[in-house]
Amino acid sequence: MTAELAVRGGGQLAGINPLFRLALRRDRIMLPVWVLVLTLMVVSGGSSIEQLYDTPAARAEVAASMSANSSLRSMYGPVFDDSIGALVAWRFGVFAATLAAVMSLIIVIRHTREEEETGRQELLSSAMVGRRAPLTSALLTALVANALVTLFVTGGLAAQGGTGALALGIAVGATGMLFATMAAIVAQLTESARLAKGMTGGVLGLAFLLRAAGDSGVNDGSSVLTWLSPIGWAENMRPYAGERWWVLLLFVAAIAAQAAAAYTLAGRRDIGMGFLPARPGPAEGRLATAGGLAWRLQRGTLLGWTVGFAVAGVVFGGMAEGAADLVGDNEQAKEIFARMGGQEGMTQAFLATMVGMLGMMAALYVVASILRLHSEETSQRAEPLLANRLGRLRWAAGHLVIAFGGAVAIMLVGGLGLAVGYGDGFGAVLGASLVQVPAIWLLGGLAVLLYGALPKAAPAVWGVVGACLLIGWIGPALDLPQSVMNLSPFGHLPKLPGTEMQWAPVLLLTVMAVALTGAGLAALRRRDLLT
Template identity: 30%
Template structure:
């Protein structure tokens, strides 16, 4: 027991700030959701109208939860539960990989395994640590909902359901770590599992059966293939079903038990899935730092670009649908007006979806710079920089590829928007809004790129946690700020929320020039400071 306590203390010291950010962010999102719903959908008629629109056009359910009635609590869960569970899922997978495969790569696991703790006790401790982190997240969500006056039993179920989904993905991360060779591969496998199951739950809801009054939806069987679907089917503040919570906990602990069993038969540093053999000779592209960075990051960039394309398709194919909803629901129209200024509701819909694509592009930027930090921490950057490659040139390679990735994601979104118009006989005039909004999101994502690069130069150990925290905060402010009636100045803290707008026939540049100045200044400063920066090992 003393050994577990010591290992838990070590994990708490390393993860305290990150867990607080993830769990605290979930609690704040739940608290803000009530204020937003109360101010924007205060009447039952507004909530009924929006639910009817969602059930009549099921594709909207891809990004929302499971409709379970018009009560304020149930309506809040419908709007934000998938996102609360998504925060729990990402927190859990990153935590699991960091303390398993990540510790192996850093050499910590071998040192701990040489003590009486052995090889399996650290993984057991990680399971306990992950469960406690999700319990904290669940408690903060429940506490936020109770604090605004909602029913305690429904609030507790909503919080516990989100935490239980996190426990499932804790098991996913623990299982991915021994299967693949590196922490990067384990994180990639875990993240793609999260994203695929997130979409799977939304698809299952869209294929479900609506009630006669269009306020509830019975999930299809597809939803039950996803942990997000299990959490949504608890129906907090409505039926209050605890069965799916037990299912989440059972599956999560079963996956964790398998991971513990695998640890007892696996050599440290090895993996059950072998790596693909490389070619005998490298391509000429690898003779240049930019080519090497491209080789290391191209798979991730392709994945984000595919996501951008799909969201782009939705942006224009749903524009007419949302315009019809806004015409009958003043609350929806008001939210879209806040996003799109004086433009049409269809333009507001495009702007909203391209704000999401901007988040994807920001993720590409942060992920690429974080890859530089991982190369440095793992010791693979040192032999490269010992060759005739200046460290400024090395960092510039990551910035160049990240900018290429940003452009590729936004460009894929623009192509997707064009495909949505062509495939659905949509309004071709929306392409002007698509292009202008897309260009603005390139500028916004570039700000995340240079800020993360500055972090990498001046505070390298904060690169990964702080970089992803910036994206999370920007996403909440940019995507949920207008919906939750945040003050305008607070929403505009997010770069993705101050990009140019198309107001009818006019274009409001808003904060474009500030974004461009910040990008130029950040890029210049990061490259200049990199000249004198020493390599920083893992910490």
């Protein structure tokens, strides 16, 4: 009663300061990593593009080629100008805005719905904490992250023009905040953090597809479909190409409306509940095995990744024939593609590069699926299962089969989509896709080892995966030494299709993955469960 009166006296934001500090402390590793990766991706693009297209004529040629290629427009958006800054905004703006949205939705759901799902929020709310304080601290954390991205992108590209750099930084940060407030709404609707992430991620995927469909049809960014997407708003701020500052009003209006809706919903529900209640299960149990439970828990995620890889494969495959247009006669650009794809022919190098990108993205899936074991344990859902005759290895094996087998499945689907989009080389492209699996499994094995031996440090595997993505993404453009490229398991794989198959690194990575997985399972058998 005393706590309730104190909260009423202090308002529904009582306790916001300690909650905000707690959120920043919990994200002290994750948040800087996200900000660093986003900033490096954009800022490093400025130096690489300046080296690739070092004359106005070269930049004008590549801008004209990109504008004429509908497949490339659907992937990156239209080119609005041929300056270095405009090419950076074209090449990295859409992806930076998308990643900022992913970062923001993860932050907000982590500090709202996940806290309620684990029961921690109920303990905090029993003290002097206002009803809307948790939501406010989550949105403030997302605001800090997006403000840092905006600041660092603006500062990093200021040499190319301060106004354009500011427009690009704001476009990326504003997109992140828009999806942060959207995630805040979804967190009030659902009772599951996993479902909340899936729903918000689905909206983000739809926004990307709307922008891609709109940009593929026209080359001036004026398509109706483009304007229906918040990511389309970001590109239509036109950094370095006669900035449209009035587009920022769309972001402000959407963010304010969604934040107001989230605060309204937060004040009208009980902690732990949602406006979309979970469906009751069947009267009689249908899950007879640990594998069946793992499949039930992870089938939605696997389906989403499968659909995403199919779409991405078709899009990338359709761009293969336009790879030569992407580089034109620029020798430096050809060298970068040769380093990424392992060969001189542009089409084959492009296909090998896209297969490698799909492989690195699949590593995100396998790590997320394996860390589901960690979330099941920390939420104390694993303990009742393991208190019966179910052994730890059988319980873990159900999730690992979904994780490692699912990685094979999505790579096959992605390779099939790539071959369909390209229209040729089905066997070669599918084989190249499967060659990526050992590197994916190696990172999955590392996740198993960390979870089994050092469960509290298990989320650190995301940093390893992020580093591999960063090396694979910008390493060839910056011409990093091979010793640095080899820090990623993907750097050891043969660049297929188009080159000779090398079995030694593939087999070695497979053996290492098996060894790491085995060591992690052995450690899991010996340690105590988290409480």
